[in-house]
Amino acid sequence: MLDPSGEDLLRELAPQVLGALVRRYGHFDTAEDAVQEALLAAARQWPADGVPDNPRAWLIRVAARRLTDLLRADQARRGREDTVAAWPVPAPGPATDDSLVLLFMCCHPALSPASQIALTLRAVGGLTTAEVARAFLVPEDTMTRRITRAKKSIKDSGVPFGLPPADERSARLAAVLRVLYLIFNEGYVGTTGPTLARVELSAEAIRLARLVHRLLPGDAEATGLLALMVLTDARRAARTAPDGTPVPMAEQDRSRWNRSQIAEGVALVSAALPSGDPGPYQIQAAIAALHDEAERAEDTDWPQIALLYEVLLDHSDNPVVALNHAVAVAMVRGPEAGLALLDPLGADDRLAADHRWHTARAHLLERSGDLDAARAAYLTAAAKTMSPPQQRYLHTRAEYVRRARN
């Protein structure tokens, strides 16, 4: 087994090695398999033989040899006469650019989000198929197929290995950021089951977001996304009780929030915002920063947060944003003002079926003193959620308001 620093090194080198290979030889799909095998060979051999002086060159050499074998076997299968020329080991290319090109490829619009995520984690994140499968709690066979299909779609679409044309660039970058956001979200939501050997998806998403931020330091949304992730992850330790029940932000033990992550996130978002016309990730990061900076829940700058949600509403018709906006308004102008905004949102079928709308309503009804309606809303919310810890929280609240009423 490779020690953790060795594993980090391998995963950092993975996209560089793949980039070098594809740039030199093409054949993205086969090259990706060859790099996986080179990474596995390194994980086997380095602990015994020691890390080579130039690990990157070692990996490129092994992967290139493997790629040659794979392509030869492929051609033999197809019964072609022409032989593959003996290839020299490519000189180190512009490593950083290659990682960005790979990200654009893996997040190609021809792929489904699930495929984009799987391929990004393997080709850019340097994870094995088994690790990606375990992280998403799906069987390894399923993940293998998902990745193979994704690579085939890329091959069929005939995308050349290079940055997308200038006119597509911003849309394609948005797709990359969206994939990283989804990876982070998957890790944040968390699942039960084994914790061992599960890659921490939120940590992986942060690592990849750092990479993008390093490659595109001037892109305010890339900075905003990294800030959002860091600021959200800072609250991780306080988010769940030992029995798995979620702890609402107002009741979290703020001494358990990660101070250095908060400082980093605040610095990032402060650097990004002045570039003007902030995008949704920057706005969400700014909101997260305002929460994180409040020493106590009652110190939260709700007027500013309500204002930011209003700006965010202009960017998307996501009903959850409208819901959060209503909650923020309630914190500024009282529960009745919040309910006035919240109630009409129930006309949206997406929200009426979502326990979050009923939960928010229950909280506001409780604060307004309408305990009967609050209890009913808590129970409805409990019936809508599929998560047992969430159900447990909601039943506890319902019981609490029932007692408060008597």
Place this chain on the structure above:
Amino acid sequence: MKYMIMLTGSQRDFDMITGAGGSGWTPEDLAALHEFMTKWNNELVESGEFVDGQGLAAPVHTRRVSLRDGVPVVTDGPYAETQEVLAGYTIVECASFDRATEIAAKLADTPHPQSAQLANEWYVDVRPIAGAPEFGD
């Protein structure tokens, strides 16, 4: 060879755990359960026998699709309160049926509060997963 270890429970058991109706489990009870299951799962990952495991949402969220006069109809929550139904499963890949049974038997120590009466007697089922005949069979 792969085996599915199936855990069962009734809607009433789910309600006890999620506090519907107020009675049942304390946060400490649940934390102990959580810790026990995580450890059990992690040991299987460590031994390389873990394949897949999932917990299902409460039985009340079940939709049953059946045929009435040849037309598919949907019934929400088709189970009785105390009816035992699949609550979750773990698939293991291990050397023998006996080994799979041994793994399942460890679940007999699952912690639960003294006050929590199960609607039915506790059990867990182990079934081999039917696949293509193994090489050499």
